[in-house]
Amino acid sequence: MTWSPTFAAVQWKFLRKADGHTMKAANLFDVSGLVTIVTGGASGIGYGCAEAMVDNGALVTLIDLDREGLNQAVVRLTPRGIVAGELADVTDIEGLFRAFDAVAAWHGRIDVVFANAGISAGPSFLGTNGTRNPNTAFENIPADLWDRVLAVNLTSLLRTLQLAAKHMRPRRSGRIIVTSSVSASKTETYVAAAYVPAKAGVAHLVRQAALELARDNVQVNAIAPETNIGGGRLRDASTQAFFARLCPMGRIGFPDDIQGAALFLSSPASSFITGAEIVIDGGVLLGHTGETSPSLD
Numbered sequence: 472m473t474w475s476p477t478f479a480a481v482q483w484k485f486l487r488k489a490d491g492h493t494m495k496a497a498n499l500f501d502v503s504g505l506v507t508i509v510t511g512g513a514s515g516i517g518y519g520c521a522e523a524m525v526d527n528g529a530l531v532t533l534i535d536l537d538r539e540g541l542n543q544a545v546v547r548l549t550p551r552g553i554v555a556g557e558l559a560d561v562t563d564i565e566g567l568f569r570a571f572d573a574v575a576a577w578h579g580r581i582d583v584v585f586a587n588a589g590i591s592a593g594p595s596f597l598g599t600n601g602t603r604n605p606n607t608a609f610e611n612i613p614a615d616l617w618d619r620v621l622a623v624n625l626t627s628l629l630r631t632l633q634l635a636a637k638h639m640r641p642r643r644s645g646r647i648i649v650t651s652s653v654s655a656s657k658t659e660t661y662v663a664a665a666y667v668p669a670k671a672g673v674a675h676l677v678r679q680a681a682l683e684l685a686r687d688n689v690q691v692n693a694i695a696p697e698t699n700i701g702g703g704r705l706r707d708a709s710t711q712a713f714f715a716r717l718c719p720m721g722r723i724g725f726p727d728d729i730q731g732a733a734l735f736l737s738s739p740a741s742s743f744i745t746g747a748e749i750v751i752d753g754g755v756l757l758g759h760t761g762e763t764s765p766s767l768d
């Protein structure tokens with residue numbers, strides 16, 4: 472069958488007017504039955520996205536390299552819906568290929584991919600105590616750290632996008648949601664330099680992929696959280712309080728704060744949005760107000 476806008480649109484199961492639905496939130500944000508992959512889904516933001524999808528009836532597979540974390544995540548989510556885990560390192564193209572194929576073989580298609588797996592590059596040149604540390608400044612980044620951060624955060628995204636496109640393009644339907652960062656569009660004092668250009672590359676790759684996949688009705692968008700989302704790798708209370716003071720909203724974010732955008736970008740509510748970035752940062756990109764938060768100080 473040849474492509475036409477109408478054909479592409481009806482591939483997305485929630486076309487409201489054709490279904491006779493009215494503009495109800497339950498329909499606009501309906502993700503039930505969507506076959507969903509979340510890379511890096513065993514922890515933090517990925518787990519939060521997976522949880523939002525499972526709780527709303529999507530069929531979710533978590534891809535992660537942390538065997539124990541993956542098992543625990545699947546066990547936690549299984550009572551709430553249809554969940555599976557695939558053990559794979561996103562930098563291993565063959566492992567990633569196998570994981571995507573396993574999902575497609577199981578469900579017959581892939582509707583939504585959260586390309587979320589990523590790693591920190593460690594601290595930057597300035598410590599939270601205000602002193603400079605030349606060892607973590609950009610001129611002393613070890614080559615292996617640079618290579619690893621670029622491989623996990625950027626090159627693996629290209630592979631993930633390629634695999635998602637391979638499964639979605641023939642069906643003229645799909646959503647890809649990439650976890651970028653506010654570091655993609657600003658410099659950082661507390662986040663090591665390798666992370667910053669990696670996420671800038673991620674943000675621009677999202678736009679490029681969105682352009683190239685638009686005619687195939689595959690939408691690619693980014694979520695850009697601030698750099699100190701708690702609950703995953705950021706658990707220390709005093710560090711959370713430090714970064715809360717730098718945030719105009721006076722607190723750090725948590726994976727729960729990402730879940731609304733995850734549902735929005737997966738659902739009919741975002742049916743005409745591609746190449747966009749939703750910043751979820753409590754105002755961090757707006758600048759630092761200098762205010763302290765009475766509840767935290």
Ligand SMILES: NC(=O)c1ccc[n+]([C@@H]2O[C@H](COP(=O)([O-])OP(=O)(O)OC[C@H]3O[C@@H](n4cnc5c(N)ncnc54)[C@H](O)[C@@H]3O)[C@@H](O)[C@H]2O)c1
Pocket residue numbers: 510511512513514515516517534535536537540559560561562587588589590591623624650651652653695696697698699700701702703704705
């Ligand atoms: N936490 C933040 O403050 C923050 C802010 C902005 C963007 N991000 C981005 O959000 C994403 C998730 O970060 P998080 O904070 O939830 O981290 P996290 O460490 O809590 O979770 C990341 C998950 O990805 C998995 N993972 C790491 N490398 C992998 C690989 N090579 N293959 C497969 N799985 C892998 C880990 O095992 C873990 O389960 C990353 O892309 C990160 O750069 C995080």
